[in-house]
């Protein structure tokens with residue numbers, strides 16, 4: 459196949475379609491046999507997944523329920539109203555907007571609504587775990603706002619409150635973002651709230667990673683600790699579709715109006731109605747099963763940290779039980795550095811990512827790996843399996859066992875855990891390729 463359209467026959471294009479399907483099927487099979495430890499990934503429930511291939515995918519619904527720009531949206535309105543009610547109920551808050559199509563897009567909506575170009579916005583440094591949204595080459599740069607960095611406490615892996623108070627008083631940012639992609643411990647929102655008020659800054663929480671833990675009542679509760687808005691992805695610890703959300707707790711009608719127009723027309727036109735419908739299902743399922751899920755996710759992360767620590771790995775924050783979230787951070791300089799270790803783990807069927815850690819001197823050579831338990835918990839693993847994963851990593855990275863051998867052992871460990879749990883229709887094959895058409899195209 460050359461990619462030059464004019465020379466290809468229909469049969470060639472059919473073969474191309476089949477190549478794509480085949481690659482996705484192989485991908486699914488690979489994950490079915492792997493130990494997936496990416497902290498930002500998760501699995502959809504079968505009822506949520508079904509909606510992704512519904513006719514909602516084919517439609518537009520610009521505007522809000524009841525005031526759309528196009529006709530034909532009555533059922534979309536019905537579903538979006540359910541989705542909004544569930545979101546407000548789950549987070550006990552007064553405002554929700556389910557139109558941002560991802561966490562980054564939700565962040566862009568907040569920046570558009572609550573900051574102007576040139577404003578100062580408080581955030582953590584990338585090396586301390588912040589997301590690229592708050593980098594000059596990300597959403598901050600796009601909106602033209604300037605970061606003000608909080609002071610960081612390496613040992614406790616959270617914001618240093620006294621030093622950050624001084625920074626806020628000296629610099630007086632307009633908006634203060636609390637959120638991380640390497641999110642081990644709750645951030646001191648409650649402790650800093652009086653200082654924010656004193657300097658006239660609004661609090662904004664980016665809960666992309668920890669949304670499902672917040673909703674499960676097992677982390678912090680930023681909208682009741684002093685933040686006016688919570689932006690997030692809906693597919694990390696909240697095991698929903700790839701989408702975004704805005705949540706707010708404020709009496710200030712001007713703020714909610716600005717957030718609403720930030721979401722649309724600010725940063726979306728289409729809002730991926732199929733994903734919005736799947737989100738409604740995921741929120742209802744989280745109300746039913748989310749507490750038990752969030753508890754086990756955290757228990758598993760702490761168990762994995764402990765087991766790796768006992769096997770000689772340099773897991774961060776040992777004095778604090780390694781984590782209070784779904785994530786642990788492991789400094790792997792002795793094992794060859796973040797990049798080499800993440801690659802070697804992947805060769806052995808353990809999927810994780812290299813990660814910058816506090817104290818790393820070069821952004822291009824991350825000293826650590828980030829490991830997360832949302833997905834392994836979603837398929838039913840518990841503390842015992844976390845010990846098994848630590849043993850596999852020890853075998854691979856300390857005892858010289860080959861990646862191929864460890865991959866076989868990883869597949870064995872995974873074999874009983876291929877059904878999605880903590881949802882309606884539990885036990886449905888988590889990695890199933892939904893083959894709607896069957897035969898190869900012709």
Ligand SMILES: *Cc1c(COP(=O)(O)O)cnc(C)c1O
Pocket residue numbers: 498560561562563565588589591637638639664666667690691692701702
């Ligand atoms: C993942 C993440 C995002 C962005 O999420 P997308 O849904 O992938 O756009 C935003 N903020 C933080 C802190 C994240 O970790």
